[in-house]
Amino acid sequence: MIGVAAELAGIHPQTLRSYEQRGLVNPQRTSGNTRMYSQADIERLELITELTDEGINVAGVIRILDLQGRLDERDSEIDDLHKKVRRLADRVHELETRQNVNSLVDEDGAPMITVRRLLP
Incomplete structure (x- = not known):
């Protein structure tokens, strides 16, 4: 109260x-x-x-609080953008990995390289 x-x-x-x-x-x-x-x-x-x-007079306090509010909003937006960038980087990594795996097999899914077992 x-x-x-x-x-x-x-x-x-x-x-x-x-x-x-x-x-x-x-x-x-x-x-x-x-x-x-x-x-x-x-x-x-x-x-x-x-x-x-x-x-600081009340008008100055009002201005400071307004600017602080705007700064807090921008900080939140920046945090959201960082999260999006991390998700996009993860997605790019996933696609690159998939592309690397796909480059190792032909259209039928058969390996394009032959692995030989070396006999002792």
Whole structure:
């Protein structure tokens, strides 16, 4: 709830309401319209407090949080692309292996090379 969240973040409940009005935090609501703050909300509030304590105004905090959100999205996209590249590399390896095996047999599946057993 708002009092607990404000205390955990080290800010006044009215400051927390102000942050909510400005869109800096968006807590879930119960059916009775009570604010319910998640751990992520509390961590966000702690970051906001840290930034404002360093002298950054609320407009600057909004900009920083927006940029952080964009950076997180890009990181996620990069992770997804790395996974795709790994899958494609695995597929290329599989196709190359298949091609190598196929180059060792003729159209009927018979070996194109003869293996001789060396007698002692």
